Amino acid sequence: MPGEVDTDEYEDVWVFIEQHESEAAKVSWELLQKGRELADEKGERLVALVMGEDVSHLAEEAIERGADEVLVVEDPIFEPYLPGPYGEQFSELVEERKPDIVLIGGSHTGRDFAGRVAVPTYAGLTADCTELEIEADTHLLLAKRPTFGGDAMATIKCVEHRPQMATVRPGVFDAAEPDPDREGTTTEVEAAVGEENVHSRVLERVVGDITDITDAEVIVAGGFGTEGEFGPIEELADLLGGEVAATREAVEEGWIEAARQVGQTGKTVKPDLYVAAGISGAIQHLEGMNDSQTIVAINDDPNAPIFDDADYGIVGDLFEVLPALTDAIRDEQEGTA
Amino acid sequence: MSREWNIVVCVKQVPDADDVSIDPDTGTLNRSDAEAVLNKPDYNAVETALRLKEAVGGTVTAVTMGPPFAKAVLEAAVGLGADDGILLTDRAFGGSDTWPTSLALAASAEELDGDVVICGEESTDSSTGQVPPGIAAHNDWSQLTYVEELEPRPENDELVATRDIEGGHEEVAASLPVVVAVGFGMNEPRVAGLHRKIFSETEFEPEEYSASDLGIEESVGLAASPTSVGGMDTADPVEREREMVDSVDELVDKLQSEGAI
Ligand SMILES: Cc1cc2nc3c(=O)[nH]c(=O)nc-3n(C[C@H](O)[C@H](O)[C@H](O)COP(=O)(O)OP(=O)(O)OC[C@H]3O[C@@H](n4cnc5c(N)ncnc54)[C@H](O)[C@@H]3O)c2cc1C
Numbered sequence A: 001m002p003g004e005v006d007t008d009e010y011e012d013v014w015v016f017i018e019q020h021e022s023e024a025a026k027v028s029w030e031l032l033q034k035g036r037e038l039a040d041e042k043g044e045r046l047v048a049l050v051m052g053e054d055v056s057h058l059a060e061e062a063i064e065r066g067a068d069e070v071l072v073v074e075d076p077i078f079e080p081y082l083p084g085p086y087g088e089q090f091s092e093l094v095e096e097r098k099p100d101i102v103l104i105g106g107s108h109t110g111r112d113f114a115g116r117v118a119v120p121t122y123a124g125l126t127a128d129c130t131e132l133e134i135e136a137d138t139h140l141l142l143a144k145r146p147t148f149g150g151d152a153m154a155t156i157k158c159v160e161h162r163p164q165m166a167t168v169r170p171g172v173f174d175a176a177e178p179d180p181d182r183e184g185t186t187t188e189v190e191a192a193v194g195e196e197n198v199h200s201r202v203l204e205r206v207v208g209d210i211t212d213i214t215d216a217e218v219i220v221a222g223g224f225g226t227e228g229e230f231g232p233i234e235e236l237a238d239l240l241g242g243e244v245a246a247t248r249e250a251v252e253e254g255w256i257e258a259a260r261q262v263g264q265t266g267k268t269v270k271p272d273l274y275v276a277a278g279i280s281g282a283i284q285h286l287e288g289m290n291d292s293q294t295i296v297a298i299n300d301d302p303n304a305p306i307f308d309d310a311d312y313g314i315v316g317d318l319f320e321v322l323p324a325l326t327d328a329i330r331d332e333q334e335g336t337a
Numbered sequence B: 001m002s003r004e005w006n007i008v009v010c011v012k013q014v015p016d017a018d019d020v021s022i023d024p025d026t027g028t029l030n031r032s033d034a035e036a037v038l039n040k041p042d043y044n045a046v047e048t049a050l051r052l053k054e055a056v057g058g059t060v061t062a063v064t065m066g067p068p069f070a071k072a073v074l075e076a077a078v079g080l081g082a083d084d085g086i087l088l089t090d091r092a093f094g095g096s097d098t099w100p101t102s103l104a105l106a107a108s109a110e111e112l113d114g115d116v117v118i119c120g121e122e123s124t125d126s127s128t129g130q131v132p133p134g135i136a137a138h139n140d141w142s143q144l145t146y147v148e149e150l151e152p153r154p155e156n157d158e159l160v161a162t163r164d165i166e167g168g169h170e171e172v173a174a175s176l177p178v179v180v181a182v183g184f185g186m187n188e189p190r191v192a193g194l195h196r197k198i199f200s201e202t203e204f205e206p207e208e209y210s211a212s213d214l215g216i217e218e219s220v221g222l223a224a225s226p227t228s229v230g231g232m233d234t235a236d237p238v239e240r241e242r243e244m245v246d247s248v249d250e251l252v253d254k255l256q257s258e259g260a261i
């Protein structure tokens, strides 16, 4: 067990740039934006960390999106992601460069990585933060996360250990816009990982286009009540120029791709309009959508908990209500056109 | 090389979510009257462990860290078919965050000469999902998280997993010993057989380990935890209209007047 650390030796805010096949996960840019705010508040630098085989172009993009410095570690051992080599390299970097704060995306890859690296670095790691602030007098990171179904917010601190680490689910913060005029430095770091750090190997990887529902202004979501028939959901979403989303239950059933899952273990969305059809309103689902502007619930059970968290509710069969709603909106649109 | 596997399954006791309430006067969480239950995702972990044993042979040992009454979740696991249960209980463990929690579980997996450690995706109370990779890191073992399918390859001392990743999935072969976190809902957990259930509740007694039994008394508990809960606020609930409408025309009117469509 590592001993006491001198917290004054640690400075700068780091963001782990998650990338797959040389393409950055959007959550990394979301964290760069938040990291910029935190670094400015502390008067420190924002450093992006990029690991992979062919990733130097991501360094430029990270600078355009707010990084002062980008650490690039290029080696075939880092493609695709594996916790052993990534964890070992990260521990080395932390030991050598002593970051004060490290932000990591709360995707499956990010959580796999964060949980692995927090142990050897003896970092305080807070999961699924929805607010990150710097405490005025201490300059400590205040990592806030919803707990007990969003009824409460816990503030987690890491007072005596460094780095202070946090994961954030995709969609919680807005992504940084690139500014081609921004300047920063790129530092190439030699890979410090050997075969002894590789405990596993990827046999196959099947990744399609990654759908992004986090920026949608309208979302029509279906749950177990759709019984797998998403047609009426898609029609309404199409008419409103929105995205289709779903509960975890519907994803588990294989009715819809996982990238469209909303909730605690899925995406966080904040559209202007969220229509929930055949969704009961479990706390884990609400956590991903209760910042939506207007929520409409359609459920055939008048006692479904979703009605308590909706602005407007209709009790009825979604297979009747949704098509009628789509028709009524289409009529309205044509009438006013 | 083929041999039977020592399978360890980590099970956590959590307050029944439906029973947790906020005290309206103090704004604090009222967990004390909540009934303690087995973390729901851990049913998938127990099921996975039992199926691995059926495929490869060996034993399944359930481990929990918690207060003495956490014994109940071990009974649940033994009732489902686990061969034995270990209770990690000690005042010294109190206030542990994920760093020492995963250390205690890692040390017991080592003590049990574990080949495979199976965990749930995350707990339903603090839901960090950090404990499984933490266990792997403490022991420098391989890790497989967000697992949807598992295929044992005892002839290679390997476990092959299909992992759910952003936009798709990947197949990964990990060398033993390995820590696995299975996706919530990845299998249909079995129901406990009546005889086994009665045995677990009447005859089964877990072995207890203290922090010093595991030689980690200096590295657990509140003092060894890098994080601390610095405060708990009731979240401002989003105000909702909660208006029931009778027809889609009425709904369209409402949405139009709000500018939502
Ligand atoms: C660790 C953990 C993490 C989780 N993470 C998430 C997450 O990220 N996202 C998530 O969504 N869930 C998550 N869950 C699952 C969550 O607890 C619920 O099980 C899930 O959200 C329920 O999905 P549902 O509403 O589609 O299904 P159900 O709860 O089965 O509800 C279906 C609803 O449809 C209604 N219905 C049925 N037929 C019709 C019809 N014809 N017309 C209208 N209404 C109809 C029913 O009345 C019912 O209310 C998680 C659970 C755990 C334990």
Ligand SMILES: Cc1cc2nc3c(=O)[nH]c(=O)nc-3n(C[C@H](O)[C@H](O)[C@H](O)COP(=O)(O)OP(=O)(O)OC[C@H]3O[C@@H](n4cnc5c(N)ncnc54)[C@H](O)[C@@H]3O)c2cc1C
Pocket: A125, A126, A127, A147, A154, A156, B010, B011, B012, B013, B039, B041, B042, B045, B063, B064, B065, B066, B096, B097, B098, B099, B101, B105, B118, B119, B120, B121, B122, B123, B125, B126, B127, B128, B129, B130, B131, B132, B227, B229
């Ligand atoms: C409101 C609140 C917020 C918290 N936030 C954080 C935080 O952000 N970071 C942090 O480090 N700590 C945090 N903690 C402390 C955390 O609750 C404990 O470390 C906890 O014992 C383990 O974390 P978990 O429940 O998140 O486990 P998870 O990692 O979510 O659990 C995954 C799996 O690990 C196994 N497992 C976990 N705990 C045990 C156990 N005790 N016995 C047997 N198996 C187990 C189970 O198989 C479980 O399914 C928080 C506590 C509270 C009350």
